[in-house]
Amino acid sequence: MTTTLTENTVTIGGKQIFYTETGTGPAVLLLHGGGPGASGISNYSRNIDALAEHFRVIVPDLPGYGRSTKGVDGSDPFGYLANGIRGLMNHLDVDAAHLVGNSYGGACALRLALDTPERVRKMVLMGPGGIGTTRALPTAGLQSLLSYYGGGGPSRDKLETFIRQYLVYDGASVPAEVIDTRYASSIDPDVVANPPLRRPSGPFALRTLSRMDFTRDNRLAHLQTPTLVVWGSADKVNRPSGGQVLADTMPNCDLLLAANAGHWVQWERADFFNDVTRAFLSA
Numbered sequence: 001m002t003t004t005l006t007e008n009t010v011t012i013g014g015k016q017i018f019y020t021e022t023g024t025g026p027a028v029l030l031l032h033g034g035g036p037g038a039s040g041i042s043n044y045s046r047n048i049d050a051l052a053e054h055f056r057v058i059v060p061d062l063p064g065y066g067r068s069t070k071g072v073d074g075s076d077p078f079g080y081l082a083n084g085i086r087g088l089m090n091h092l093d094v095d096a097a098h099l100v101g102n103s104y105g106g107a108c109a110l111r112l113a114l115d116t117p118e119r120v121r122k123m124v125l126m127g128p129g130g131i132g133t134t135r136a137l138p139t140a141g142l143q144s145l146l147s148y149y150g151g152g153g154p155s156r157d158k159l160e161t162f163i164r165q166y167l168v169y170d171g172a173s174v175p176a177e178v179i180d181t182r183y184a185s186s187i188d189p190d191v192v193a194n195p196p197l198r199r200p201s202g203p204f205a206l207r208t209l210s211r212m213d214f215t216r217d218n219r220l221a222h223l224q225t226p227t228l229v230v231w232g233s234a235d236k237v238n239r240p241s242g243g244q245v246l247a248d249t250m251p252n253c254d255l256l257l258a259a260n261a262g263h264w265v266q267w268e269r270a271d272f273f274n275d276v277t278r279a280f281l282s283a
Contacts (some may be wrong), residue, residue: 003049005041005059009067012087018067019060019088023052026121027097028281029085030059033263034104034129034197035167036148036159037182039066043102046270047277054278055098060088062105064196066185071194078130078212081108082115089119098281102126102266103238104197107212114219123227124277127235127263130214131242141166141237141263148186149195156183166236169262220249227253228280230273232261254280 005020020041028051032043040059041048051057061068063084073080085108089097098121101109106128113120138146144162148154160179164171185191214220227250231243240257247255256276261268 003052005048010088010091012084012091015063015069015084016067017060017063017069017084017088019058021056021058022048023055023057025055026281027089027092027094028055028057029089029097029099030057031085031099031101031105031108032059032062032065033102034062034065035145035162035182036154037184037186038062038104039185041066042178042182042185043105043264044266047266047274050270050274051278054282058088058092058094058097060085062108062196064191064194070188070190070196072196077197078107078111079115081105082112086112086116086119095119096121098122098124100124100126100266100277101128103263104129107214110214110220113223113225114214114217117223117225120225122281123225124280125227125229125246126265126273127231127238127240128229128242128246129238130212131238131245139236139239141235145197145237149192154183154186154192156180159183159186167263168268169232169234169260170268173268215245215249221251223250224252225250226280228256228276229253230256230258230265230276232263232265232268233257233259234261235263235265237263 003022005022007020009018030044032038032040039061064072096119099109106125107130229243229246231240243255247253258265258269266273
């Protein structure tokens with residue numbers, strides 16, 4: 001990465017959100033996934049430079065992750081994330097922006113668009129969460145992700161297994177330093193005490209699960225936001241069939257199935273992803 005990044009931390013609703021930005025032009029927010037140790041820069045390290053040539057690129061650490069305040073409202077996690085990112089947009093005087101969201105970040109983007117469609121120009125979603133994931137048994141990849149802080153607690157071996165076996169198509173392609181960096185972030189005491197991504201539990205678990213499944217939300221079929229879904233054909237975390245569900249449901253949704261890619265398509269197929277994203281957002 002060669003682009004000069006400006007780092008800032010703002011307080012939204014009493015919580016801190018860390019973000020970086022670079023480039024000029026229409027605003028694009030890059031919303032990262034929810035895996036252990038995830039952050040904005042680590043998820044989009046291969047995309048920021050290319051997109052900053054054409055856009056004002058804003059890369060937050062989602063609430064609960066990175067250098068943002070830890071903890072997520074477990075009763076409505078997607079709504080909590082969307083509120084935080086909308087608050088960041090308000091702070092930056094961004095009336096409307098393009099949203100690029102991977103996995104958890106894709107769910108955040110969808111919820112923000114459903115709640116306040118006037119704030120979202122276009123969306124690019126990569127293997128977004130909340131697409132029928134509560135109607136079937138979790139995938140092996142999602143099981144691995146959700147169990148990271150359970151059992152004997154987090155470990156580098158557990159994280160390496162998740163990343164190499166489930167996150168990407170070619171596990172050997174991920175450098176050891178990427179795993180080391182994410183592991184160090186994943187064992188932050190505040191994160192261990194308040195894991196941002198966990199199975200809903202308690203008396204209101206079913207209500208929470210319903211909120212986390214966009215296929216149960218009648219607003220999805222009426223959402224006019226132009227959307228490009230890019231799903232890795234070998235995704236082992238969120239099933240690629242979710243892409244067709246979105247294409248069949250949303251009025252203005254295009255679908256691309258990326259070969260030789262898993263759940264981290266923007267990293268595994270970076271040149272392809274950068275090209276199609278730039279073209280879609282610029283059209």
